[in-house]
Amino acid sequence: MPLETVTPFTPLASTLGGVLIGLSAVLVMALFGRIAGISGITTGAIPARSDDWGWRLAFVLGLIAAPLLVGLVTGETIRQTVPDNLAAMVLAGLLVGFGTVLGSGCTSGHGVCGLARLSARSLVAVLTFMAFAFATVFLLRHVV
Amino acid sequence: MRLVLGFASGLLFGLGLILAGMSNPAKVLNFLDIVGAFDPSLAFVMGGAALTTFIGYRLVWRRGQPLLMSDFQIPTRKDIDRDLLTGAALFGIGWGIGGFCPGPAWTALPLATPGILAFLPSMLAGMALALFVKGRRLRMA
Known part of the structure; x- marks a missing residue:
């Protein structure tokens, strides 16, 4: 399926989805006392890298299980189109993986949790990755 | 539990x-x-x-x-260092190319589109590389 160049604006569903994401972040703080940053949870899910890797690996498995549960309950596959230039996706993956670990966080760690903590570092990170993401899409869609 | x-x-x-x-x-x-x-x-x-x-x-x-x-x-750090800025910039470029950040990449995995099957292992490799670079710097310091 080609990438959808138009997607409907969904303010209500997106706000509610955001609230669920926030509740998950609050739950992780209440239970484990940790920031719910997916890049940090991913690298912390490796046994050699932390002594409490178990809950992080379980968290990742929960993320993977979510679309399966939705599919099971609704009987439909979730709506999704993914860019299919595989060389570009390899490059994108390398940049996202390297960048989030070097910069100590991603959309969840700096974005959701960092902004909620009123962290200046996270605000700078969010403004930086947003600016670069806007610029990249502008170049790829309107210049190149 | x-x-x-x-x-x-x-x-x-x-x-x-x-x-x-x-x-x-x-x-x-x-x-x-x-x-x-x-x-x-x-x-x-x-x-x-x-x-x-x-x-x-x-x-x-x-x-x-x-x-x-x-x-x-x-996290207790307050300094805005070069790694934070470089890392966020690289992440932003990759996010703009692929449309995936780490959370949605995991939820997209079971749908097994060619794009995510290319993206996710590369993301993990990128993370491993950054951990290696950070670790080596610590050892040399």
Whole structure:
């Protein structure tokens, strides 16, 4: 399926989805006392890298299980189109993986949790990755 | 218990991403296409999530410690260093190319599209490389 160049604006569903994401972040703080940053949870899910890797690996498995549960309950596959230039996706993956670990966080760690903590570092990170993401899409869609 | 609750937390996060439409990279890329197909939904996701977390954290922190661990581990650094800026910039470029950040990449995995099967292992390799670079710097310091 080609990438959808138009997607409907969904303010209500997106706000509610955001609230669920926030509740998950609050739950992780209440239970484990940790920031719910997916890049940090991913690298912390490796046994050699932390002594409490178990809950992080379980968290990742929960993320993977979510679309399966939705599919099971609704009987439909979730709506999704993914860019299919595989060389570009390899490059994108390398940049996202390297960048989030070097910069100590991603959309969840700096974005959701960092902004909620009123962290200046996270605000700078969010403004930086947003600016670069806007610029990249502008170049790829309107210049190149 | 930790494993069950860790799984439940991840499931809740993933359901939130799916309800928000953020499991669809096309929707993310359209948010980022501000002069083109602009779909502002992602701003509502971030707003809803950050506001919920802002309130929830303050309630949770009233209790001196988390339920399953001995202490809260909250980042304490305040300096804006080069790694933070470089890392965020590289992440932003990759996010703009692929439309995936780490959370949605995991929820997209079971749908097994060619794009995510190329993206996810590369993301893990990129993370491993950054950990290696950071570790080597620490050892040399």
